Amino acid sequence: MTDHNRAESGSLMNADEKLDSIISKYGAQSRPAASTAYRHLATPYSRTVQSDSFKAESLQKVVDEIKVIEDGIKAIIASRTKKIVEEKVPVQKQRPAEYNAFDKMLVSVGLKKQQMETYTDYEIVRKELPRNPDEVLVGEFRSMIEDYIRSLKGLNEGLRETVIEVDSIVKNLTQVSDSFTDQIHSDRRAYDAQIKYSKEIETQLREIIPIHENMSPIHERYAEVEKIRDHLEMALRESQGMELKYKTNIDMGVKYQSALKSYRTLIHDFKERGDIHVNMVDKFAEGASHMKIAVDNVSQICSGVAKVTQSMIMIVESIDDGNRVLGRYAALIGDQISSSPQWEMEYSALKEAEVAYHKNEEVRLKQIEDNRQEIEKLATRGTEKLLPPSAA
Amino acid sequence: MDNEIIGQLSETINNFNINQFVSDVDRCIQAWNAPDSDKKTDEKLSFFKKLGFSRKPRFPLDKEKDGILRSAQNDIAEAIERESDAICSRAALLLKYLGEFRFVRNGHPESDEKILPYFRKIKQQQQTLVSEISDETEMIRNIIMQSEQMRNLVKSHSERLQQTAFMLGIIQERLARRSSAMPVLLLPSDKNEIKNTHQAYHDDLFKDSCNEIEQRKQKIIAGVRELKDGWNLLEKLLKKGCGRSMRKKLDMLMNRHDLRVSEFQKQVAECRERYGFTAAEF
Numbered sequence: 001m002t003d004h005n006r007a008e009s010g011s012l013m014n015a016d017e018k019l020d021s022i023i024s025k026y027g028a029q030s031r032p033a034a035s036t037a038y039r040h041l042a043t044p045y046s047r048t049v050q051s052d053s054f055k056a057e058s059l060q061k062v063v064d065e066i067k068v069i070e071d072g073i074k075a076i077i078a079s080r081t082k083k084i085v086e087e088k089v090p091v092q093k094q095r096p097a098e099y100n101a102f103d104k105m106l107v108s109v110g111l112k113k114q115q116m117e118t119y120t121d122y123e124i125v126r127k128e129l130p131r132n133p134d135e136v137l138v139g140e141f142r143s144m145i146e147d148y149i150r151s152l153k154g155l156n157e158g159l160r161e162t163v164i165e166v167d168s169i170v171k172n173l174t175q176v177s178d179s180f181t182d183q184i185h186s187d188r189r190a191y192d193a194q195i196k197y198s199k200e201i202e203t204q205l206r207e208i209i210p211i212h213e214n215m216s217p218i219h220e221r222y223a224e225v226e227k228i229r230d231h232l233e234m235a236l237r238e239s240q241g242m243e244l245k246y247k248t249n250i251d252m253g254v255k256y257q258s259a260l261k262s263y264r265t266l267i268h269d270f271k272e273r274g275d276i277h278v279n280m281v282d283k284f285a286e287g288a289s290h291m292k293i294a295v296d297n298v299s300q301i302c303s304g305v306a307k308v309t310q311s312m313i314m315i316v317e318s319i320d321d322g323n324r325v326l327g328r329y330a331a332l333i334g335d336q337i338s339s340s341p342q343w344e345m346e347y348s349a350l351k352e353a354e355v356a357y358h359k360n361e362e363v364r365l366k367q368i369e370d371n372r373q374e375i376e377k378l379a380t381r382g383t384e385k386l387l388p389p390s391a392a
Numbered sequence: 393m394d395n396e397i398i399g400q401l402s403e404t405i406n407n408f409n410i411n412q413f414v415s416d417v418d419r420c421i422q423a424w425n426a427p428d429s430d431k432k433t434d435e436k437l438s439f440f441k442k443l444g445f446s447r448k449p450r451f452p453l454d455k456e457k458d459g460i461l462r463s464a465q466n467d468i469a470e471a472i473e474r475e476s477d478a479i480c481s482r483a484a485l486l487l488k489y490l491g492e493f494r495f496v497r498n499g500h501p502e503s504d505e506k507i508l509p510y511f512r513k514i515k516q517q518q519q520t521l522v523s524e525i526s527d528e529t530e531m532i533r534n535i536i537m538q539s540e541q542m543r544n545l546v547k548s549h550s551e552r553l554q555q556t557a558f559m560l561g562i563i564q565e566r567l568a569r570r571s572s573a574m575p576v577l578l579l580p581s582d583k584n585e586i587k588n589t590h591q592a593y594h595d596d597l598f599k600d601s602c603n604e605i606e607q608r609k610q611k612i613i614a615g616v617r618e619l620k621d622g623w624n625l626l627e628k629l630l631k632k633g634c635g636r637s638m639r640k641k642l643d644m645l646m647n648r649h650d651l652r653v654s655e656f657q658k659q660v661a662e663c664r665e666r667y668g669f670t671a672a673e674f
Contacts, residue, residue: 156563188667281563
């Protein structure tokens, strides 16, 4: 039998040697007569009693790494939150003493003074204590971040609205500046017109003044001429006064408009800064929600990997168990195996072991199947929500 | 000489009163230079910060008090408008009277060689002064109205801007706390920036305007004084004739008048040169 096997598969060398040593060990003892029933069990098992030692260390390393990440997250959460503990604290208080009916009447009348007595009351005091990372659940990270994002977003909405209002201020200032420009233009046109008018009057005056100077006061038209001259002089003074007024208005308009423009620039910059802040906070909130998803994924991966490890360990155990059973079977293989009470005992023990193995195997398979399904569920959920955690 | 007209003119000139106007203008400038309720606003800001305000705060200005302040300011502005209009209309009336004021005696034109030139000159002086007073008053009124508009505009924005600055400050603070996550937030964070530039804007612009108003106001006050002096001299001249002391005073008055007229003409020419015929730059 052994020669035949050796020839068949060279890789089964170790197993056959092991087999040989086991058989020789038993061969040294009493060899019971082989029964045909057991003989043909030998072939299938002897071929498959082989397994490499499973290297589970690498997987363990991954699990350790993930545990480190989880611990880190827990530490962060623990450092940023506090737990609130309520304690009953004894406190001394005063209350009026209890009197019987007679004494109470005396007190109400005023003959007896109401005494106060101290008693011990218990007050519930809330204390804030720092937390241990161990007390933290990774899931808390989600609610922590959600709270933070919510408050930030609320504030940001407020800022956004006020920035919009500032924008309307900028628009309003632009309107005012434009109306200034219009005003300045019309003033300048009016100023030019006024100057023209003044010059006309000046020309007329230049004509009439020599006439008036050279006229004698008793001339019949002297009064008329004087009146005209006076009137023209008044008109000229008035017109020139208007010129100066227009000029002052133009000056003022120009001055105020330039001040307004620089003021508007300032407000505009301010509004831009507000916009930048609003956008930044939006991005920050986005990044924070990505982080939330990433941490979710991490914890899912952690549990997934743990389950995988567990399954694989179970598989290894199953193989080990199986190996043990098969080894014992192989030990009983051989022509010299005969039915003896020892053999019967061994065989029934083996049968029991095999039954136990099958039962465990069922349980283990079931568990492995459960793990696999859960991992698949996590995986599909993960791929749905999985977003690359952006550097916020 | 028609005593009625003289009496009328005398009354008008002697009652030409600008005191109300001047005091209103002074009040207005005082109100401008008064520090705003800025200190109160600061206190309110810090109070809300202590509360750790995390929701959008409705920035609570003391609306009632501000409303009162604002309406007081409006009152002053309205008063100035009224007064300046009154002064201008009085001045116009006076000009009309002066225009009709002729050197006549009993209906015939006088030809007293000594008095006539003085009469004409003083009449001119009076007219010039009245015009000047009227013009300056109007200009002061325009400056004040314009400045008031500006001030109201800026004030109407200040609440919103302060609110925005407040919220911006809060967010910056929050983000700076988690600066490890947001290294980009290196924008300048001067919370008082808006307020400081407000002040600068106010100070520069309004100081200029205040100086100008002050100058013109002084001109008006001097002008009224001179107007009354001139009229008194004229009255005496007409009633008592032309004595030597009278002549000295008259000559002084005339010199001042001539100076004023030449100043005026120079100013008009300057302005025409700078603004009148240059191409429109705006």
